[in-house]
Amino acid sequence: MERNAFLRIAQDRYTTKHYNGRVIPREQFETLMEILRLAPTSVNAQAWHFFTAHTQEAREKLLPAFPEFNHARISRASDVVVFTVPTKLTDAHFERVLEKEAADGRFPNDEIRKQQDQGRRYFAGLHMKNEKDLVAWETHQAYIGLGTVVYAAAGMGIDSTCLEGLDYAKMDEILGLKGKGLTTAVVVSFGYRAPNDGNASRPKSRLRTEELFTSLD
Numbered sequence: 726m727e728r729n730a731f732l733r734i735a736q737d738r739y740t741t742k743h744y745n746g747r748v749i750p751r752e753q754f755e756t757l758m759e760i761l762r763l764a765p766t767s768v769n770a771q772a773w774h775f776f777t778a779h780t781q782e783a784r785e786k787l788l789p790a791f792p793e794f795n796h797a798r799i800s801r802a803s804d805v806v807v808f809t810v811p812t813k814l815t816d817a818h819f820e821r822v823l824e825k826e827a828a829d830g831r832f833p834n835d836e837i838r839k840q841q842d843q844g845r846r847y848f849a850g851l852h853m854k855n856e857k858d859l860v861a862w863e864t865h866q867a868y869i870g871l872g873t874v875v876y877a878a879a880g881m882g883i884d885s886t887c888l889e890g891l892d893y894a895k896m897d898e899i900l901g902l903k904g905k906g907l908t909t910a911v912v913v914s915f916g917y918r919a920p921n922d923g924n925a926s927r928p929k930s931r932l933r934t935e936e937l938f939t940s941l942d
């Protein structure tokens with residue numbers, strides 16, 4: 726990869742407000758979802774589940790969870806991904822992750838396997854005192870996935886919109902998340918910008934480097 730390729734992606738990526746309705750080729754969307762699956766999480770907890778909406782019908786099902794001003798980011802997008810996280814971390818979840826790591830060949834012996842399990846349960850346990858703390862911790866991880874996937878999309882010429890402007894309880898209800906032990910963390914839509922998307926030509930605005938960074942030398 727060219728040295729400044731990622732910088733250029735960071736300069737070019739922007740929040741798409743209006744999409745043109747074009748569909749992302751399926752294999753490209755699958756690549757994006759694979760990149761999301763590979764995103765890191767603290768102690769590899771992978772305490773998340775993604776709901777994807779590709780058809781117009783599926784996207785319309787999600788619309789009631791969004792205020793009017795965000796509807797254009799959903800209805801003319803190609804794909805919408807709802808990031809959800811569990812409201813409880815169960816033994817079954819820890820075992821599932823451990824078994825997959827074992828199957829993927831991560832443990833040369835039982836001692837290392839045991840250490841990994843204990844370490845994960847310890848660090849996750851620091852956030853398991855109540856549901857609010859747990860969901861906040863898991864949501865931090867979800868945002869790493871969110872950041873990763875929007876930059877990956879930009880690198881593939883796919884536009885995106887991170888979406889926090891929604892009714893989380895309504896989204897939980899639409900997806901029946903309570904019964905699944907999940908709750909909504911954040912949403913992202915993907916597609917291609919419409920020619921009249923004013924945000925595409927607006928210059929990027931960020932606080933100056935000197936205000937944001939302090940060098941400790």
Ligand SMILES: Cc1cc2nc3c(=O)[nH]c(=O)nc-3n(C[C@H](O)[C@H](O)[C@H](O)COP(=O)(O)O)c2cc1C
Nearest residue numbers: 738739740742795798886887888889890891911929
């Ligand atoms: C987590 C997150 C949630 C956001 N939610 C919305 C949203 O609901 N609707 C929207 O139009 N833009 C939303 N934005 C876009 C931000 O306003 C935008 O990223 C910011 O102004 C910087 O502009 P840029 O992304 O074009 O560089 C969101 C961005 C992030 C990172």
